[in-house]
Amino acid sequence: MKKIIPIGPYHPLQEEPEFFKLYVEEEKVVDIEIEIGYNHRGIEQISTLKHYDQIPFVVERICGICSTSHPFAYVNAVEDLAGIDVPVRAKYIRSIIGELERLHSHFLWLGLAGHFIGYNTIWMWSWKHRENVCDILEVISGNRQHYAMFKVGGVRRDIPNDLVPQIEKMCDGLLSVIDMFRGAIMDDPVIHARLKGVGVLTKEDAIKYCVVGPTARASGIDIDVRRDDPYAAYGEVEFNVPVLYNGDVFDKAVVRILEMYESIKIIKQCLEKLKKEPEGNIETKIDFIPPGEGIGRHEAPRGEVFHYIRSDGSNRPIRHKIRAPSYMNIASNKVAAVGQTIADAAITLAAVDPCYCCTERATVVDLKTNQEILCWDDLVKLSQQKTEKIRKLYE
Amino acid sequence: MGLIKKSLLKSLWVFHLPLSPCNNCDIEILDALTPRYDLERFGIQLVGSIRHADVLLVTGVPNYKNYTKLKYLYEQAPKPCFVVAIGTCACGRGVFKDSFNSPCDVDKIVPVSAYVPGCPPKPEAIIDGIVKLIKSLKT
Ligand code: SF4
Numbered sequence: 387m388k389k390i391i392p393i394g395p396y397h398p399l400q401e402e403p404e405f406f407k408l409y410v411e412e413e414k415v416v417d418i419e420i421e422i423g424y425n426h427r428g429i430e431q432i433s434t435l436k437h438y439d440q441i442p443f444v445v446e447r448i449c450g451i452c453s454t455s456h457p458f459a460y461v462n463a464v465e466d467l468a469g470i471d472v473p474v475r476a477k478y479i480r481s482i483i484g485e486l487e488r489l490h491s492h493f494l495w496l497g498l499a500g501h502f503i504g505y506n507t508i509w510m511w512s513w514k515h516r517e518n519v520c521d522i523l524e525v526i527s528g529n530r531q532h533y534a535m536f537k538v539g540g541v542r543r544d545i546p547n548d549l550v551p552q553i554e555k556m557c558d559g560l561l562s563v564i565d566m567f568r569g570a571i572m573d574d575p576v577i578h579a580r581l582k583g584v585g586v587l588t589k590e591d592a593i594k595y596c597v598v599g600p601t602a603r604a605s606g607i608d609i610d611v612r613r614d615d616p617y618a619a620y621g622e623v624e625f626n627v628p629v630l631y632n633g634d635v636f637d638k639a640v641v642r643i644l645e646m647y648e649s650i651k652i653i654k655q656c657l658e659k660l661k662k663e664p665e666g667n668i669e670t671k672i673d674f675i676p677p678g679e680g681i682g683r684h685e686a687p688r689g690e691v692f693h694y695i696r697s698d699g700s701n702r703p704i705r706h707k708i709r710a711p712s713y714m715n716i717a718s719n720k721v722a723a724v725g726q727t728i729a730d731a732a733i734t735l736a737a738v739d740p741c742y743c744c745t746e747r748a749t750v751v752d753l754k755t756n757q758e759i760l761c762w763d764d765l766v767k768l769s770q771q772k773t774e775k776i777r778k779l780y781e
Numbered sequence: 782m783g784l785i786k787k788s789l790l791k792s793l794w795v796f797h798l799p800l801s802p803c804n805n806c807d808i809e810i811l812d813a814l815t816p817r818y819d820l821e822r823f824g825i826q827l828v829g830s831i832r833h834a835d836v837l838l839v840t841g842v843p844n845y846k847n848y849t850k851l852k853y854l855y856e857q858a859p860k861p862c863f864v865v866a867i868g869t870c871a872c873g874r875g876v877f878k879d880s881f882n883s884p885c886d887v888d889k890i891v892p893v894s895a896y897v898p899g900c901p902p903k904p905e906a907i908i909d910g911i912v913k914l915i916k917s918l919k920t
Contacts, residue, residue, distance in 0.1 A: 425801040426844060428880035435879055444876055450805025450901065494808070497815075513815035531805045531901055 413727045418720050433706040438464060438675055441706070442536045445693075448708065450531055451494060454487045455686030456708065457536035459693040462617055464538045467680025467695055470670055472618075475663040476540040478656045481619040482553075483526070483535050484684070485649040485656075489560065490519040491687035492642045492649075496567060499639060502733045503580055504770030508570060515563045522556050525549065540669025547665060550657050557650045564646050571639055576777045581636035585722040585734030588633055595718040598711045599689020604641045605633035611685040623655040635733055675701070688712055730772075785861065786918055789835055792824025793911065796834035798854060800887070802841030805901035806868035810838060813904040820908065836863045836914070839887050842870045842877045848884055855891040863894040863914060867907060872896045 389410050407419040429448055433441050445456035458480065465472065472480075493516035500508025520530045526545055527533035535541050545553075571577055587597070592605035602609055610627040612620040628644035630637040677699040684691050689711030696705040723734045799807050813820050814827060828834050831854050843851060855862065864887075869875040871887045887893060894917075897910035 425841075426846070426882050427801050427842060427877050428882045432876060432880055447803045447876060447900075450803040450808055453803070453805065510816050513812065514817060517812075517817050530903060531808070 408723070408728070408731055410728055415723050415726050415728065415731055418723050430706050430708060434703055437701040438538055438703070441703070442538075443534060445708070446532050446534065446536075449710065451491050452487060452686045452688065452691075453532050454483050454535065455684050455691050456693070456710075458484055458618075458684040458686075459682040459691045459708075460695070460706075461536050461538050462682025462684060463680045463693040463695040464675065464682070465680070466682055467678050467697055468538075468672065468675050470539050470672060472540055472670060473667045474619075475544070475660065475665075476668045477619040478660045478663070479541045479545050479668065480536070481623070482545065482653055482656045482660070483523075483533060483541075484618070485652045486519055486523055488649045488687045489646055490516050490523070492646050493519065495642060495687075496639070499635075499733065502770075503577070504773040505570075505577075508567070512567065515560065518556050518559065522553055525552065537669065539672045544666060544668050545660065547661055550661055554654065554657060557653055561647075561650060564643060564650075568643050571643065576773065578636065579776045579779075580773050581639065581733070582632070582634055584635045584730050585726060586632065586634045587718055587722045589631075591721045592633065592718065595721065596714045597689070597718045598714055599686070600638060600641045600645065601689065601715045601718065603627065603629045604637040606631040609690075611683045611690050615683060617682075617684070619656055619659070620652075622659070623652050625652050675699070686711055689715060727772075789861070789918055790915055792826070793835045793915070794826050794828045794833055795836040795838050796828055796831045796854075796858075797838045798831075798840070798851065800839060800841035800843050800847055800851060800871070802868065802870060806840035806870070809901045809904050809907060810840070810867065813907050818904045818908065820911075825911065831858045834858060834862065836865055836911075837891075838865050838867050839871045839891075839893075840867045842874045842880070842883045843885065843887060843890060844880075844882045845884055848890060851887070851890050864891050865895045865897065865910060865914065866893045867897050867910075868902060869898055869900045872898050875900060 390407055408415050409417040409419075429444060433444050436444055442457040442460060445460050446453045448456045464470070493512045497509040497512035497516070500506065500512065523533055524530045526549065527535050527543060535543060587595075587601070587605050589606045592602050592607055597605070597607075598609065606629060608627065608629045611617075613625075613627055625648045628641050628648065630641050675697050677697050679694065679696040682693045682695075691711055692709040694705070694707040695703045698704050719735055723731055726734055797807065797810055811827075812818065814825075831837065837855065837858060839851065855864065866872045866887050870877060874883055874886055877883050895910050895914045897906055899906050902910075
């Protein structure tokens with residue numbers, strides 16, 4: 387008997403609220419349909435009503451988790467259009483904020499992934515340690531999220547030099563935490579059994595679906611905008627791009643954990659160099675934006691974001707196009723989730739790191755009677771029970 | 782009503798409805814439940830179905846695809862059900878007021894009992910809002 391499981395419909399990133407319809411036969415997922423549009427707020431249109439200095443605040447509100455990625459790509463686009471050079475100190479600050487955001491975003495993902503497979507301790511712990519990153523961001527910018535740090539030509543606030551030791555200390559503290567999570571995930575036979583070979587996205591499919599970010603890097607595609615097309619301070623620091631080859635949920639988790647080490651490495655190098663720059667020189671004055679078009683890219687925690695700006699010489703853009711990473715990544719679920727069991731669906735859909743808070747409602751509908759059989763909570767429970775079963779095998 | 786109100790003072794069960802938020806308000810709501818703030822020790826708990834909830838936490842701006850759903854959900858909730866608007870978006874739509882896809886404010890669709898402004902409000906602010914709601918129930 388074929389059943390439909392609707393998952394969704396809300397999803398918070400602009401242009402990509404998601405509504406998954408899983409078609410299941412007994413335990414197996416046979417097809418998946420993706421519907422988007424529940425979260426459309428018309429940001430591209432609002433953006434053409436604001437002037438260039440206001441737009442960072444608008445695009446920041448596209449997504450809360452990667453609330454620096456969009457302003458980052460946007461300022462890159464406008465600076466590309468107008469040929470603006472940014473002071474060195476501002477470049478370092480930009481990279482630091484970008485990496486702090488990656489840290490908190492990956493902690494957030496790790497926690498939710500832990501929750502979906504029944505490791506609620508991982509959830510609580512990673513959210514607990516995520517607070518440290520939020521604290522630092524609050525000290526720097528005055529807000530825990532939506533930092534409002536970016537402006538065309540520089541940054542809005544300086545990171546004073548006497549704040550550097552505090553940030554370094556937080557980074558050092560996080561290293562042992564990440565070590566712990568790495569141990570908890572890589573050395574646990576239960577997690578191996580639970581996540582390895584689940585939701586596999588092969589390299590061919592990954593290329594076909596144009597996935598980006600950690601989702602692509604877990605499938606063996608070695609792309610990273612920070613390294614391939616350096617912007618801000620990424621050209622001046624050394625870091626590796628972790629790439630794994632199996633494309634399953636396990637690799638997606640490990641890639642993210644390894645990336646956190648790299649983020650800390652980048653932050654520390656930037657802080658070192660930041661100390662040597664004179665304080666206060668954080669922005670270039672801009673008189674006007676010439677007509678023309680520009681593109682900007684940034685490697686967000688979930689992959690590449692892309693902004694396109696066209697200007698007619700006035701103080702507002704006449705077109706602002708945004709492409710966010712989950713837009714491609716979510717579509718890859720079509721191959722990753724098909725053929726899986728329902729118990730694996732939750733973690734597979736979650737593995738591409740869409741912003742889940744909004745996918746927390748799902749129901750299994752029996753096509754014949756149209757009755758709801760499972761809700762999202764049950765789905766998570768199913769997933770947790772499977773882990774429990776595997777754990778018993780190992781005892 | 783006396784008995785119901787009295788029972789509501791102890792442990793509020795909340796249902797979280799994101800309309801079209803940017804996700805930050807939702808994260809801060811979850812944040813309030815995780816170790817640092819740990820609202821769960823007061824019996825405040827996120828529930829999976831509106832039919833179990835005493836409080837509806839609304840985040841984000843309504844849009845044409847989802848604003849009817851807010852009304853349905855509110856109608857399904859056992860009364861009394863208190864609606865708390867979390868974040869500037871839910872309180873007054875903020876920057877999205879000019880959007881072509883935002884029909885009206887949340888409080889035009891359902892009655893709102895408490896507003897927690899901020900973009901996003903800190904978990905402390907959310908807790909403060911809930912405390913004020915409980916206090917207003919007492920009087
Ligand atoms: S109020 Fe701010 S943080 Fe909350 S959903 Fe709206 S834009 Fe996001």
